[in-house]
Structures are given as structure tokens and as C-alpha cells.
Amino acid sequence: MDHQNIRFHNVEELEPVEGGWLLRRVGAAARARISPGVQENCFATGIELRFTMPDGAVDLLLKTIPQAEAATAHIFFGSFQGGWEYSSKNIGANVTRIHIEYPAKLATLRRITAEKQLAFAPEVVRVVLPYVPVIFAGAEGRTALPAADQLPQKTYLAYGSSITHGSLSLIQPDCYVFRNAQALGVDYLNLGFAGNALMEEEMANYLVSRRDWDFASVEMGINTTERVKEFPLEVFEERIDRFTAVLARDPRPVFATSFFGYLDEDTDRTDKMRRIVRRYAAERLIFTDGLQLLDDETLISADGTHPDARGQEQIAARWSRIMAETLANRTAR
Structure with missing residues (x-):
């Protein structure tokens, strides 16, 4: 699903809730035909926010519904895990601002991606969400959708x-x-x-x-x-x-x-x-x-x-x- 020039990977539905949108992996029509446990499940397992940054930086606004385990998002640039300053960010019960900038070695990552035929282009920011429920509250800064040739083919x-x-x-x-x-x-x-x-x-x-x-x-x-x-x-x-x-x-x-x-x-x-x-x-x-x-x-x-x-x-x-x-x-x- 695409929204605000962001690819909500593994999301079929953005459910409006107070302060934003709850990310749902299975849409309401499909959920209604399956068991109550699936209908009620709103975990963000396998959800990624994917985009490119025309201006080189973006702020995401996210919050979570607290669970027993930590809610930590992990940032990738294509197939590469982010460096220490943009590797993992904790998401709180109140709106959390996550600032992301492209790494200084982006050209090197492009070269390695081409040489090793890696699946994702490094320009594609991948914010891998934790499996606890996550609410998207917005984004600040210009985003663009990844092109088809920047993503895996299968x-x-x-x-x-x-x-x-x-x-x-x-x-x-x-x-x-x-x-x-x-x-x-x-x-x-x-x-x-x-x-x-x-x-x-x-x-x-x-x-x-x-x-x-x-x-x-x-x-x-x-x-x-x-x-x-x-x-x-x-x-x-x-x-x-x-x-x-x-x-x-x-x-x-x-x-x-x-x-x-x-x-x-x-x-x-x-x-x-x-x-x-x-x-x-x-x-x-x-x-x-x-x-x-x-x-x-x-x-x-x-x-x-x-x-x-x-x-x-x-x-x-x-x-x-x-x-x-x-x-x-x-x-x-």
C-alpha cells in the first residue's frame, strides 16, 4: 500500500485511529472471514516503511501501543543495515520523531550493490518496524516511492x-x-x-x-x-x-x-x-x-x-x- 509517497510494505489497510493510522497486514474484508485471533491481530510483524529521500533526509512520526517487549525500529539503506546513528530507534507510546539521513558512503554502497547484485538499491530507505502494533502519525520532508528496479523481483x-x-x-x-x-x-x-x-x-x-x-x-x-x-x-x-x-x-x-x-x-x-x-x-x-x-x-x-x-x-x-x-x-x- 502506498500513502504519502511512502510504500507501506506488508500493509493492506491503514486503519484510522486517534493520532494517525494503525498499520494492518490483512484488510478488514479478509479478516472478517478468518478466526477472531486474526481479526484482532494488529501487530506490525514484517511491515516496512520504504521510500527514497530526494532531499537526503526525512523525519518519521510513529508511536506504539505498549507491549511487554521493546518496540524498536531498524533502519536499512537497501540491503545494508544503517550505521550506528541510523541503525535502531525506539518507538514510544507518545509520538516519536525518527530522523533519517542518507549515509556518507552512499556511492560505495551503490558500487557494492551493483557488484554483488544485491536485492535492494541503497537509495531505498527501509524502516523495519517491530512486531508490536505501530501507529503512523506522519512524515516531514520529501519522500518518493521506490522504483520497481530498486526492489527485489521476487x-x-x-x-x-x-x-x-x-x-x-x-x-x-x-x-x-x-x-x-x-x-x-x-x-x-x-x-x-x-x-x-x-x-x-x-x-x-x-x-x-x-x-x-x-x-x-x-x-x-x-x-x-x-x-x-x-x-x-x-x-x-x-x-x-x-x-x-x-x-x-x-x-x-x-x-x-x-x-x-x-x-x-x-x-x-x-x-x-x-x-x-x-x-x-x-x-x-x-x-x-x-x-x-x-x-x-x-x-x-x-x-x-x-x-x-x-x-x-x-x-x-x-x-x-x-x-x-x-x-x-x-x-x-
Whole structure:
């Protein structure tokens, strides 16, 4: 979505609220067809404000709805993380002014981008928002929309739980979705929904209705493990069957995984659920068991469920390699 000469990447709707616009990844019409958890979710996971600066500097005005974790935006110039003065900025509950200027070594970044064929032109400012809710209150200074040739030509979409959402990666650029895209030289769309990746058939229909991605990944299962009354095994299996069937009808590649390693207290139930995911995803999608991507108790955070920052890094390193090899083989056919 474009607004005020800024590309609101991974945003389908700007919802008017007091003092600005709440950034919504899924529009109201689509949200209404999915579960209440998705309808209510207003996290800024995977949202970036992208623009170029004709005058070399811009001020953004942002604020957040406070959560338990810090709200820190990270600034990139194309594929390069900003230097110390423009690398990360905390966003407060009151309107926060974030001043951004182009780096002095912009010409050097252009040269490296061309030589290494990096995905983003360094003139493109990318303000990577935290996954907490963020309200856009305005911008001061001239902005312009990035040109098509300044951005990646292909896009990767990721659906999943709070792990996909980036929780406990500490910063959004360290979540496995961002790192996968970085390794593959593509753009990304993060549709992680903390606590609410419930594999609804309506969600699958929504994902395939979007024409803005070239390949996708789906992480399935963790949000249903402790909801035994709502998701007994037969209901879980029906969800997985319908969800993967919809995705399989789309010709675009879809990579799938089950539960990443976590400190499980009911291994019998989880093992049964893991086998259910494998049964349907291995037949229909490009399946990798979650334990192949992460199975190390030392890479799990103290909550017992979420990979820590190193765990996210391992998932990205392993899954991006599988993706790269699979996509290259498909292109070679």
C-alpha cells in the first residue's frame, strides 16, 4: 500500500485511529472471514516503511501501543543495515520523531550493490518496524516511492505462529523469515500470527488469492498443541487436510514444516500431530520436518516454546538452503 509517497510494505489497510493510522497486514474484508485471533491481530510483524529521500533526509512520526517487549525500529539503506546513528530507534507510546539521513558512503554502497547484485538499491530507505502494533502519525520532508528496479523481483510469503512472527528473535531482522529472504535475494511478506496460526481453510484461500508472492512457507501446529478441547486429533487432522489441499491447488511452490523443537511436556500427542502434518504436507507440498530445522534444547528460550535468536538463525540457515536448492532445480527443468 502506498500513502504519502511512502510504500507501506506488508500493509493492506491503514486503519484510522486517534493520532494517525494503525498499520494492518490483512484488510478488514479478509479478516472478517478468518478466526477472531486474526481479526484482532494488529501487530506490525514484517511491515516496512520504504521510500527514497530526494532531499537526503526525512523525519518519521510513529508511536506504539505498549507491549511487554521493546518496540524498536531498524533502519536499512537497501540491503545494508544503517550505521550506528541510523541503525535502531525506539518507538514510544507518545509520538516519536525518527530522523533519517542518507549515509556518507552512499556511492560505495551503490558500487557494492551493483557488484554483488544485491536485492535492494541503497537509495531505498527501509524502516523495519517491530512486531508490536505501530501507529503512523506522519512524515516531514520529501519522500518518493521506490522504483520497481530498486526492489527485489521476487517475493517470499511466510505464514505461521509467533515463531514465524519473530517473537524472541529479539529484533525483526533476525527472525527466520527476514533471514530467509536475505539469503535468497528476494522480498518477503510475514504473515505470522502469534497464538493464532490455526490453519483455517479460509486463511489458505486468502493466501492463494494474493498474487503478490512467488513462493511461500507455512509453519503448522504449535498453536494447537495445548488447546486439546478445541483441537482434538481428529479436528487437527481435518484442519491440516483442508489447509494443505487448498495450498496444493496453487501452482506456486509452498514449503511446509511441522513443529520446531521445543521443550514438550506431552510428547505422545505432539508426535501424533507431527505425523499428521507429515502425512498431508509431504504428499502435497515441499515438506521438511521441523526437527530437521531445529532440534537443540540449548537454542530454545526460557519459555520452552520459542527458539531464541540463535535458534531463529539456525532455522533460517537450514531452510533457506533447502529453498534455494529446490527453487534452482525447478528453474533448471
